[in-house]
Amino acid sequence: MTGNVTAGLNGTPESFAAVRWAAREAWLRQLPLRIIHVREWPLTPEVPVPPQQSEEDQALLEKAARTAGLDRPGLEITTDNLSGDNPTRTLMAEVDAPGRVELLVLGSRGLNALAGFLVGSTSLPVVAASERPVVLVRSEDPADAVDEGAAPGSEELVLGVDLKETGADEGLLAFGFTEAARRNSRLRVVHAWSLPAMYSYAQTADPGLGDELQGHITDTLERTVAPWRERFPDVTVQARAVVGTPGAELVYASPGAGLLIVGRRRRRHPMGPRLGHVAHAVIHHAACPVAVVPHV
Missing domain, CATH: 3.40.50.620 (HUPs)
Known part of the structure; x- marks a missing residue:
């Protein structure tokens, strides 16, 4: 079928x-x-x-x-x-x-x-x-979501990824890059992070600690995206690691986007299927259509 x-x-x-x-x-x-x-x-x-x-x-x-x-x-x-x-x-x-x-x-x-x-x-x-x-x-x-007579690449899609879930974003990245290629759109890949509480005092003693972590996370994001850049060479990609709450940062990125794409883990829960807090935030507050993609 x-x-x-x-x-x-x-x-x-x-x-x-x-x-x-x-x-x-x-x-x-x-x-x-x-x-x-x-x-x-x-x-x-x-x-x-x-x-x-x-x-x-x-x-x-x-x-x-x-x-x-x-x-x-x-x-x-x-x-x-x-x-x-x-x-x-x-x-x-x-x-x-x-x-x-x-x-x-x-x-x-x-x-x-x-x-x-x-x-x-x-x-x-x-x-x-x-x-x-x-x-x-x-x-x-x-x-x-976009004027089909507009110049190629004039539309932007936003894709939220979680680097802490090793391998879990494969299906999500595949969906985002395929959708961007299909629409001839730019793709903005966003990972939001915040400094762990245990680092608060350490950062006071070493103000450069946050910059060091930012650099490490940015490198990890680039390595995650790199294979997909090779598979989709015609897709213009911007990958950004931003400091903040994931749900809020994706909502901030949504105005003007043709589509905001987030993942939902297939979790077994005694009360039945549940949405994660990031997906829940964006589907209620994003300023554009939202795609929720289930993944492992």
Whole structure:
């Protein structure tokens, strides 16, 4: 089965923004676009099977398909209406089926500059548990993240990496460099760090200690990125190690970016799948679409 780019639809402006973003991504990847509408329908002994798709559901899907195909002639678009007593489980069953979905795109609702952005009750658990990369898009984001008539390299993607997780960023780096190459975009690779508490007194005695650590971390970042520079020689890359909190530094880097990419470790947790604090911060506060990529 050929993989596709899937967009989740619930009729909100945010979900239509997700459909438009997904259409562009499917076009770039030369993959079909699938639009899924999930309707919550509590199953009871009296109604053990969800009813058939309503005219309202069908009209919603048709509108979304027209929206997706406006500037994408020839894009293969399919639509599906799904029902279940748990929208998250229903969507996850479709998304994580082997070979079916390469990328899932969902909408997230904007609040305000102080409160950040609200991720819905369905979107958040899907992002936390999905085996596939998930992109969150707001209605305030442009239909396309970049003007396709703009000069090559005019768009910038931001990729957050954690150097403490040895080898864990391979899939994340592969996603970021591939996406930058596909879009003909610049790529800014960011690692944020802070001085360990045990070094506080030592730095007082040796003010140059911080500079020494900065140099060591910068060298490590460059070595991490170097093989990917060789694999993607046409991608313009800037790698920076910055002092600060990872979530905050990535949010600061997000204005004007076409996409912010972060990782999510596949951890087993007694309370179920959970997002790390960095991914949680950026999906609520970043000023651009956010891709969350699961990795080991």
